[in-house]
Amino acid sequence: MTDTLVKEIRRLAAEKQAIILAHNYQPPEIQEVADLTGDSLELAIRASKTDARVIVFCGVHFMAETGATLCPDKRVLLPNPNAGCAMADMLTADELREAKAALPGVPVVTYVNSTAEVKAESDICCTSANAVQVVKSLGTPEVLMVPDRNLALWTQRHTSQKIHHLEGYCPVHDNLTAAAVAEARRAHPGAVVMAHPECPPEVIDAADVVRSTSGMLAYPGESDAGAFIVATETGLLHPLAKRYPQKRFYPASADMVCADMKLTTLADVRRALETGEPAVTVPEPVRVKALRAVERMIAVPRD
Ligand code: SF4
Incomplete structure (x- = not known):
């Protein structure tokens, strides 16, 4: 049964000019059927450089949003629409606006594990691989890092800049x-x-x-x-x-x-390819602002 599903998925991917991406936390069979595996940002960037018309993002919702932010000309599918992220859900754009108001002039560094609306309210994004370089690149005495408290505390160990943080976390x-x-x-x-x-x-x-x-x-x-x-x-x-x-x-x-990361099944991937649903989109004004924060991060030189 699994072999048949895998063959159908590969046939449909070719027919629909789709690329299948799988995050490293996905179940093994999903990672095996994918064209690319990796972390969320690396996958979205690589997908943006392909000729594919459709991106099947096997991961959680914010990752598909990042794909839609970077690849506005492609249709981005999240095979299981219930796959969310507890950490991303811990911070809304309204809450971030409130935190910014309490720290006027302090730039906001937002972990990619966040919604597009939160990214759009940010000065720059970061990943767990480049958080220290991103914070240092700002050259400001203080920064606000969201949503992950632990990433902020770890980054604080590597810079003399004062890092303010909120209380989000990955359970x-x-x-x-x-x-x-x-x-x-x-x-x-x-x-x-x-x-x-x-x-x-x-x-x-x-x-x-x-x-x-x-x-x-x-x-x-x-x-x-x-x-x-x-x-x-x-x-x-x-x-x-x-x-x-x-x-x-x-x-x-x-x-x-991560229960959300394990929701995606081969049957979900096949259905998404067959139907072109469920698609994830980001409203254009939000996308443009979120993209600016992501692109600013990509421009930060690596050590
Ligand atoms: S809850 Fe944690 S492991 Fe699961 S998607 Fe969010 S950050 Fe990743």
């Missing part, structure tokens, strides 16, 4: 404890602990290295270690095991599962 990462990391270390002695900056400070302190998802995918290639404890959503174990078959990877906690 999948924020629920991880240092005690769980210690337990994983006991179960896998000698394994290197890689933590995502969305983890709380006590986990950051307990980790050996802190990396974004793309950084975690690269790090085992730079390290002599043979085993790694991975403190991010468990979907990342699939591409890690595929890329480094000679190394071993363990979840920091089996509970690090």
Whole structure:
């Protein structure tokens, strides 16, 4: 059944001139059927450079919005319309306007895990891979980072600029404890602990290295270690095991599962390709402002 679905999906993708993108946290079978896998921004940027007319974004709603923001000439589909993001839902544009009013003149750095409306209210976006460079690039004594409290606290460790933050968080990462990391270390002695900056400070302190998802995918290639404890959503174990078959990877906690990321099924992908629905769009005035914040981030040089 799975093989048949995969064949149908590939046939429909060719027929509709569609590109299938899958976030690293998607179920393995979705990552396998995709043309490209990666983090949300990297995927949207790569998709914008293809000839595809349709983008099937296997991820959550804000990722499809980012695709629609960067690719206004393409139809962007979110195969399961119920796939949302708890962190993105923690901040509305009205709430951000209120926070900005309390900090006049302080630029806003917004994590890409946010709605297009929130991005549109921001000076610049950031990812977990470039947050420090983005904040430093502003050269201001203070910045406001939203919506993720933990990403802001981690960034604060790497700059003397004062970082104000709101109280958003990713439940999948924020629920991880240092005690769980210690337990994983006991179960896998000698394994290197890689933590995502969305983890709380006590986990950051307990980790050996802190990396974004793309950084975690690269790090085992730079390290002599043979085993790694991975403190991010468990979907990342699939591409890690595929890329480094000679190394071993363990979840920091089996509970690090994002239910929204696991909603997409092969049947959803096939239906989206067949029907061209559900499409995600961003109103043009919002899109233009959100795009400005994303493009400003892309222009920041990497270290
Ligand atoms: S893992 Fe966290 S940040 Fe990512 S989609 Fe799920 S709730 Fe949102």
